[in-house]
Amino acid sequence: MRALTWQGTKDVRVETVPDPQILNPRDAIIEVTSTAICGSDLHIYDGVIPGMRAGDILGHEFMGRVVDAGRGSSLRKGQRVVVPFTISCGTCFFCASGFHSACDNSNPVETQDATETMFGHAMSGIFGYSHLTGGYAGGQAEYVRVPFSDVGPIPVPDDLPDDQVLFLSDILPTGWMAAENCDIRPGDTIAVWGCGPVGLFAVQSALLMGAGQVIAIDHHPNRLELAASLGAKPVNYRESHVAEALMEMTGGIGPDAVIDAVGMESHGLAPDRLMDRAKQAVGIGVDGIHALRAAIHACRKGGRVSVPGVHGGFADTFPTGAVMQKGLTLRSGQTHVQRYMPSLLHRIAEGEIDTTFLISHRLPLEEAARGYEGFRDEQDRWTKVVLKTPAADWSG
Structure with missing residues (x-):
């Protein structure tokens, strides 16, 4: 598949990388249709986020369709879903208390030590945001593995275009x-x-x-x-x-x-x-x-x-x-996205919230590097960049 990879400060490239696979029964594989460049992605682009490794796949704002799901997933093939940027198990003390971005189980043990030293407690997992947050491959790609898919992704109706619901993932x-x-x-x-x-x-x-x-x-x-x-x-x-x-x-x-x-x-x-x-x-x-x-x-x-x-x-x-x-x-605090997604989706469906005003540029995934450069260097004109994969419906 094609994916945007980090190679160093101000150096991101779309490359061919292996397709993701189901690794855990609660996993799902999403075929990404739309993904966005977040302002916090620019911190990575500028080289101020530690724990990055050459080849890491970026992106934590994405949505798409389910193409595969483990037996422990609540998702089914063909469902259209928005995926929260925080990865949460749903069962630890913090998830059960509604503090999903403080999940104790989504950041692998081998990557928890650094953040525990820095902050007093380990961070949770986040898509595409360095090995301090688990080293998970991000969503600026054609496909992505979603752990704990029975907790995070929210199905969205087909009559709401991507551009209306994509930002439920984070911002x-x-x-x-x-x-x-x-x-x-x-x-x-x-x-x-x-x-x-x-x-x-x-x-x-x-x-x-x-x-x-x-x-x-x-x-x-x-x-x-x-x-x-x-x-x-x-x-x-x-x-x-x-x-x-x-x-x-x-x-x-x-x-x-x-x-x-x-x-x-x-x-x-x-x-x-x-x-x-x-x-x-x-x-x-x-x-x-x-x-x-x-x-x-x-x-x-x-x-x-x-x-x-x-x-x-x-x-x-x-x-x-x-x-x-x-x-x-x-x-x-990092946003407890799962807590807010259902009510905000309802407000979007009812016409109370419009998010599309923010989008200034829609680019194919292959032009992601140009999107990062424009979003960083021309912030008055580039207010939000949405990347579309070959699976996208550009009419949204």
Whole structure:
């Protein structure tokens, strides 16, 4: 089969690789029809995610049709399914508690030690996201093996095109959980740093949850226009002093809750960001947390901080004092996708949520490398890239 493989920093190639096989009775084999490039894939592309090996198959946002299933799978051949990016066993303490992205059993024992050392506990398995998360082959391929297929994939009706449901695999539930972690009350003001895919879905979700106003912060004009089209009030950080603008827009109180949808590679020329980059260059620091610092400083006293943006290492000058002195609540985590998929699928089917506005480019899988380059280097124009395999129906 054909699949996109990682070969090094900014070096990804579509190659011919062996077809996946059933290895466990709970496995299923999916023929991929649509798969997307995620913002967190760019962390791999930029070389900041450890544990990658040459030849690893990338991609964790995908869907397709079942072509084979083990005897322990709940899926049947021919079913059309969306697959969550997190791999979850469904039976451990965390899965049973609804914390599917904290699964204790999906990351093989031989790859758990590194993350247990880094974070205190081992991470769960994730498709196409380094050997720290199990080394599972990803979905930017013609076929993929799906472990624990009786727990993860959700069947979708044939009358909903791929483009409407593909983002159930990751970014739509991630944006929803980001908003949910804000504990939104009617009339609240929510400020969102970053109008990438997750940030835009967080904007959409916060408004659906009853926020009085959502303020979207970015510098890309097209992305800010997309946020405004959803109902947000845009703030361009290159044209405005964000902290002052937020105080003015909230009557001098500050946002009730803030969302860092940027993560560890925040950009800009702020002094703290330049210092982060200098430390990264000499191997002292890992995460660039300018957006998170700004969000914490802007949040009102007693407010809530939600962090869906990917952070993977350590950071200097974290504003611990602001968190404590203002009495802030901070919530984060990989998304518990399985928890949200059924209700979000229902909202899509009922027309309450549209996700297709986000897609700027549809490319064949063979052009995946061009998709990565465009998505990274032209972020204002390339808002979301969907890759289609030969099995895809391009009409969606």
